Amino acid sequence: MTIEILPARLANQIAAGEVVERPSSVVKELVENSLDAGATTIKIDIEKGGAKRIRISDNGSGIVKDELTLALSRHATSKIKDLNDLEGICSLGFRGEALASISSVARLTLTSKPAEQESAWQAIAEGRDMAVALQPAAHPNGTTIDVVDLFFNTPARRKFLRTEKTEFTHIEEVIKRIALARFDVSFILSHNQKVIKHFKSVNNKSLYAKRVAQICGQKFIEHSLEIDCQHGDLQLSGWVGLPSFARNQNDLSFSYVNGRMMRDKLINHAIRQAYSNLLPADTYPAFVLFLVLDVREVDVNVHPAKHEVRFHQGRYIHDFIYSVCHNALSENANLGLLPELENQPSATLPLQPESSAVNYKQDNQLESPENPHQATRDYIKPLTKVSDVQSEPYQGSKQSSQNNHSSYTHSNNQVSRNAAQAYQTLMTPLSGETLHVESAAVSIHQADENESLVLANVIDEKYAVITLHNELRLLALNKIEQAVKFLEVKNRWQHNFVSQPLLLPIKISLTQAQVAFVEAQTDALKKMGIVATVLTKNSIQVREFPALLRNKDVNLSVNNLLTLLCLKDGQELTNSDWQQAFASLLSADSYDNQQAKNLLRLSQQQLNSTFEQQLRLNSVLIDLTSSITTLTNAT
C-alpha cells in the first residue's frame, strides 16, 4: 500500500458524502448561495424529485468569468478570507465546498453573468481532476446552476434515493424553511415544469404574517402570538403557537439564528420549557422564531450542514428565549392555573447582563481583550486578577492574598502584610526539602580541589566532615543551622510570628516551675506564635503553634523550648535568648548528605561574611596524628 494524494474528484466525492445527502441538500446549498449573492428572486426547477434535474436561477451578483474556474474548485469561496471572518460569519455558507462537492456527484453546469460583465459564461467541471471548461453562453444578470443526473457516478448513494414524491417533499420543506427566513425574496418552486409554490417577496412588515400563513397554514397564524423582543444585542421575533395549537409531530418548529435555519437542541429546549405544563407530554409546540445576535457570539462551524450552532453564552441565550416565549404565553393564557410557575421570577425580563460576574467559559479571556463587542460580554467577565494563578490555586491563595489584600478584606482579617509574608515563609519549606532542585549549581562540590570548602561526608546524621582550606574538620550541622535560623528569626523579630490553631488542643505535662514560667511568659510565647493556657499545676494546654514549626512535634518542641529558657533561671530573658531558643526549635536534628549540602549552601548565602567564622566556630580540627601513627607502625 502506498500513500497517495486522492484525485480531486474522489476527494470531492468524499466531502459530498457529508453535504450532499439527497436532492434537497443540493437545493439547500444552492439556494443559500443565491441568497448570499444578494438575489431577490430565486427560481427552483425540479425534475423527477431532483434526481433528474435541479436548476436554480437567481438574479444575484453573479460570478465574473475569471473566477468561474475557481468557483468549482474545492475550498474556494468568496465568503470568508481569514480566520477572523470564520469567527463572525455573516453569510449562510463559508466552507467553500458545496459547488465542488455537488459537481463531483452530478453533471453540473454553472452559468453566470455579473451585471457589469457584457456576456455570460458557462463552466463545466469534467474528468478525474475536474478540469473546468469555459464557454460563452446566453444568460441574464445573475447565476443559473443546473444539476443534472444527481449521483449518476455514485450508484451506492443513488440507492438511498426515495420516490420522486418523497424527495420532492423534502425539497419543498427546504424551500419553505428558507422562505420563512427571507420575506424579502421571491421563491418560485416548480416540479416537472409545474409551479408548485410561489412565495412573493414582501417588504411590508404587516404582510409578513401572510407569508407565514402561506407556509405554515392560516390556522397557525390564527392560533399564535406574535412576539418581538430586543434585549441588548439579542433580538427574538416571530410567532409562537398557542398551547391549544399543539402538534403531534414537530412539523411546525421553525427556528432561525441570524437567518439560518436551525434544528438546535438548546433553542428547542428553551421553547419547550416555556410551554412547561401547558402542553401535554407527547405533543410539540408550533413556532416560527427568529433569533438575531452578534455573529461573533455564535459559532456556526460545528456541523457541515449547519443545523446546529454553539452559542458562546449558551445559558444566557437559553434564558432569553425562554423568558420571551414564556412571558408571551403566560400573559395570554390564564397563568393563575399554573401554581408551579408563580414562584418563577419571570414577570419581567430578569436577565441583567452582569458586570463582573465570574468567568463563564474558561477560555474566555483568550478572545475578550481585543474584542470590540466587549460591552455585551460583561456577563462573562472573568476574574482576570486571579486567572493567572489558576493552575495552582490551592497554594497560591495565601501568597496572592498579600498582593490583593487591600482590595480583598473579607477573609482572615488578621492576615496583615507581615503575616502574609510569614505565611510565605511557611509555605517555603524550612530546611533543604526543595532546595536541591537547584543544587546542581552549587559551589560546594564533593571533590573540587579549587574550592575552599568541601563536604566529605555526614557522620551520625549530625556531623559533617569537611575540608576548609585543606584542613580536615568535623562540623556540627545543627549548630550551623541554628546560626542561620537565628539570623532569620532575629530579622523578623519585630513582627509577630504566624500561629496556627491546632485541630485539637494538646495537653502537655510539665514541671511546676515550667508551668509557672508559661504563665508568666504568656505574652512572650504568644508573640512567638504559641498560645497556651495553664490547665493544672503540672500541665498546660497548647491551642496554637507557630506555623514555622509545622513539621515539628508540638510536645517535644515545647519541652525543648522550656528546657532552654528555664535554664536562665532568675535572670531576665533577653530578646536574643528567645531568638536563640526559637532558632534551635527550627533546626533539624539529623541530616543526610543532600540536606547537609543544601544547608551549607544556604548558610553561605545567609551568613555571608560570617560564614567562615561560623564554620570554624562550630567545627573542630580532626587530628589524625594517632591514626597516622597506627598506620605507620603497622607497616
Add this chain to the structure above:
Amino acid sequence: MVPKNLTREKGWIGLLLEQVLGASAGSKPEPDFPHLGIELKSLPISMQGKPLETTFVCVAPLTGLVGASWKTSHIRNKMARVLWVPVISERHIPIGERIVGTPFIWSPSPEEEQLLALDWQELTDMIVLGEVENISGKHGQVLQLRPKAANSQAKTQAFNKHGQPFRTLPRGFYLKTSFTQMLLRNHLRID
C-alpha cells in the same frame, strides 16, 4: 437524647452545634447567624484530620433559574462566611464521645471563589439545559451535585432534555472532600 447512630439522623451533630451556639435560621435560606452573616458547618473528620464525607451546602434549585448568576446565587450567599467546626467522627466512636476540634471562620479567597463559581456555572448550565439527570459526582472540581432526599419517593420538578417538565429527586450542592481538606490544611495545624 444522644442517638445511637446517625443513619437516620444524619444532621444531628450539626443541629446540636447550632442549638448550643444559638443559631436561629435552621434550614431557612439565610445564614445560621443572620446578624453576623455566618453559616455554621460541622465537618466530620478522621483522627488524621481528613474529611470523612462531602459537605452539603444547600439545595440546588432545578427550576426558576432564568437569568441566574453566581453573584446572586443562594450558594454563594451561604458560602460567603462560614464557621467550620471540625468534629472527629470516625464511625467507631460513639456519638456522645466524638470530639469537637478547633473551629475557624472562613471566607472564600478569590481563587477558591473562582473554583466554586466555575463549577456552579457548569452545573447550572447543565440543569438549565435539561441535563440534570446526566450530572454525576464526576462533574465539578470542588463542587458536586447529588440527589438530596429523605428517600427515593420524594420528587421535585425539573425540566428534561426536551424542555418538558418532569419529576426527579431533589439535588443538593456538596463540597468535595479535597476542597474541605484544603481548607483544614490552610487554617489548622494537623499533625
